[in-house]
Amino acid sequence: MDLHKIEEKLSSYTLFIKEVALIIHNDSLFAIVYPDFNALKEAKIINIEEEIRWYAIELYNMQAEESLKIKGYKILTAPLPKTALGDVDLEALKELVSSDKESDFIRENEPDDEVYGTLKEYLSTLTKSKISPSSHLELDLDLDSLNYVELFVFIEQSFGVKIDEATFSNIMSVKLLYEYIKNARVKVTPAMPNWAEILQESIDEKLIYSPIVMSIYKTVLFPLFRLYFRLEVVGYENIPSYPCIIAPSHQSMLDGFLIESILPYKILKKSFFLAYKQVFGTTLLAPISKHGQTILIDANDNLKHTMQYCALPLREGNNLVIFPEGARTRDRKLLEFRPFFAMLSKTFNVPVVPVVIDGSFEALQAGKIVPRPRKIRVTFLSPIAPDGLSVDEITQMTKKAIESELKRNQILL
Template sequence: MFLKNYNKTALKWKDQKIRYADLLREAVYFAKLFPDTAERVLIFSENRPEWIYSFLGSWKNNCTVIPVDYLSTVEEVIYIVNDCLPDVVFCSREREKLFRSVIESIDHTPLLLVYEDVGTAGNTSEEVVEGIDFAKKSLNDTALIIYTSGTTGDPKGVMLSYENVMANVEAVSIGVPIYSIDERVMLLLPLHHIFPLLGSMVAPLSVGATIAMSPSLQPQDIISTLQNNQVTIIIGVPRLYKTICKGVMDKINQKKIARLLFFIAEKAGSQGFSRMIFKAVHQKFGGKLKYLVCGGAALDPDVGSNFMTLGFEILEGFGMTEAAPMISFTRPGQVTIGSAGTAMSCTSIEIRDGEIVASGKNIMQGYLNRPEETAEVLKDGWLYTGDLGHLDEKGRLFITGRRKEIIVLASGKNINPVLVEQKLESLTDCINEVGVFVKDDILQAVIQPDFQKVRAREITELDDFFRWKIIDAYNKTVSPSKRILKFTLIDEELPKTRLSKLRRFQLPDLVGKRAARKSDARQPDFEEYLIIKGFIEEQSKREIFPDDHLEIDIAMDSLDQVSLLAFLKSTFGVELSEEKLMAHQTVRRLSEFIQEKKEKISVELVNWKDILKEKVDLTLPRTWITANVFRTCSKLFFKGYFRFKGEGQENIPDTPCIIAPNHQSFYDGLFVASLLKQNFFKNTYFYAKRKHVNNPLIRFLADRNNVIVVDLNSGLKESIQKLAEVLKKGKNIMIFPEGTRSMDGTLGDFKKLFAILSMELNVPVVPVTINGAYQALPVGTLFPRPLRQVSVRFQQPVFPEGHTYDSLTETVYQQVRGGLS
């Protein structure tokens, strides 16, 4: 018998407790809502108890059930309905309007039953139902038609028999007793997919377990469901576990003691020890959690390893809809990070030409209405999965890629994009998502940055960071055929299925259509947008579109953001922090926010003179004698290690000034400082990004060696005001106009911060040209190359009279450039 009265709670939904007797009564009630001549029933709804009632009622009537993603579009539902021709459709009120649009567009007219209209049996029925079994059915009858998620094109209807379904249930309840009557399983993922349908509903109900339904995928609903029901099993996908892991690890990394305990637990490798020291984490998840079952896609090995260190067991499996869904899974106590476990008891696995093939009672009947495509994957009872992998000596399965996703270049070279993506992600934690694809025979990548991490690391030049630190660094480690020749940054998620499988075939269109979407977008005509758009166009010297991203598309640096914030305050009376500005990342979103919050509209240009006049509390760092000793030692080292020389020191004025060198290497500040006269050096101040002085010792030394720390994320305006205050006190400052060192030795664009300070405070700028530093210490090298020629030339000072910000910036740029060899 598939389902019987276990005389206990079957289902918990919000405040409801639905017992098995009630569940069976509801199944009978729903079975009576449609003619017993119906053969196929389609369910089109979000997760809710009625979804389960209609499913069980349909099986009671010997019907084939077709679950459909409730977020499907009209076109997608039309395709499925025309393919499977259901006799009955259950849907929620939320989906009713869409489905009625479907009916108007097709010739087929199924009976439509809306949950809110048909109600439930509730307490109105006294009928006693002992259970639902398959006695009247052949195990070879079709129980389900599940439409694949379409990662490579149109979805196909996978026909699964009752035998296919029960083979999976028996494997995890009898073969390996993961599911039992005492378990409490969280139902979280949408039931239209075979993995949560079997793992979160069919298997628990078949053994008499209790299902705890989470009202949504929101973190607070998930946590409350876990805690209120003392859940023992979670059925999840890699993305869910990655999100949970990130939340836990972020908190651990905030405290030294927690990091130390995590390190000790990692080395100890004891689940009992880990559960003891991370008891608070386990209590957060209800305190009874035994198994985290993972499927739908490959789990990041780091995530699996972190969960093991925390004392949790992630049982990763491999499967597909065509196997209902499991082919292999990890047995409790036998977790091997990176492996999808061993074959199910009813399944055989072989590797043929690198491809994983499987046979057994779990393998599908075929694709609905697609005999040719069925024949392509089902051969002599073996399912050719399309996935690549290998088995070790213990029969453990390791997945290495997907055959259909292997990129074949015109040269004949084969590239596994998953391995490329993993390599890119290993280079930085500033990537939220990355997808690799080929277009015009060029290997390309599309990257969604993790903006929170980007800002935490004070990365202001996104394009340069990903170009040099990630793409170039990757390209240097691979053969020419595997190099990424083009990349695109985006501010949206990559196209995926509901279970987070990447729809790689959509990536070329995503990149191609992105520019078209922006340029074709209708320009808003409300006043706030037009004013903000005009300001940004004047500042950036480029055409602005409504959905341009402030960082990705407009490439706003920190100074640009300060200018924009000052403009918003003076024009609209809205004062924002840098963090708040980034919460409204496109021109359209920012304009809509300002439209809602504005106190006035009075267009005013940004007045840097007023900004620099604002009071700022600044105590100049004390200069220790060690600073001069360090400068002298540096000069001696440079002259002995390199062929080092300086010239033009006579061009440095006696009045306060701004030293503006190009930036080729880590040593540039010392190269310049070592050539300054002692008294001038004593009165010269340098600025450093906060991320470079996080270490207490380095911060201590910075405070005593003329270094002013600037925070590019939350205090740049104040930092600029502090630099101005230094000049007002008759001191000098050194600023690298490029903002960051060159990645290839060429001169980068100059930021105009130095020009603003020079113009508003009437101090000259001394352009400084550094030659040879990049060749002596290229990016990525640990040790400088000896005997390289390095020269520093101080150019004639440039005075601000008669200049604009832009013309002064350009004049200094040309002087520095003119001195480069």
């Protein structure tokens, strides 16, 4: 296998990879990536891991043979280690990947002032990783979009400093963020963000209700799917008659349309669907999403407003359909569940209905356009009430419920 050709192909997919090397780890290909941080800053991208994963590694995996798929990756914040001759030091990379620790934590001199102390103390509530001035907020501290919104609100309330995504994309280390706050601050008064207050703020957007169009979509799609995919639906009795979050697993581009086709009309007309603007905001799909009670989001732009917009259906007593994985699986395995849906459940005290979509992966795999007539089974599982549960517990319970049902389906097959 020519690893250099694969490395070149990965780099050709995106402008955001500066260096990449492949090694064999656990008998599979493993990628180590050093991003082009300048290009990322120019593009105002703050979800770096997602950008590298979906628009480089997974694009490659979609067309690669199973034995040549990349099964793991690591994104570094420093250039790849080199030998004395200037070549990539593959042995050092193997040692780095094989180590239980991501890297040895080097204790750095830290600013000894109230601004840094306040910022670091708050960051410690968002991450379990050790924090130093050079820590990258995403790649070292594992912060995500939800954390970013909390961080932006904390900085505004505590220091009187507003930060937008464009500015933030240029200051994604603890040190740069601290320096930005220190230069712009008007106060130092620690104030913890409150999601209930954040999501109840007034916004300009209005929900577009399209009950007639939704009815037409359902009338057309349900018999078509039932015939072509031998569609089977189980667990209708688990859908509450009151507002809830419907949280399906995500196997293909068919999934949103499947849910839309099978929801009872009384539920459907009060349900809104979350989707990425990059996909459903295109010329082809924009008319469908505009009249399909769809909320389009961008993971790199105006995050606070985006999350407030996502909460609007629940604020108005409707249902929200949201895919917790945030993206469709490329290998049938569940992705990590993002906690945003669980936070909404907790904030608005509405149950989560886990939904298992099984078979749509075989019907329409990533990279394919024409669906194949494979059997699809959709199962609505028992609702998970948020009472007495943490956001993390709601997230994990939802994933485990879906995981268990998928395993049960495989045993039955």
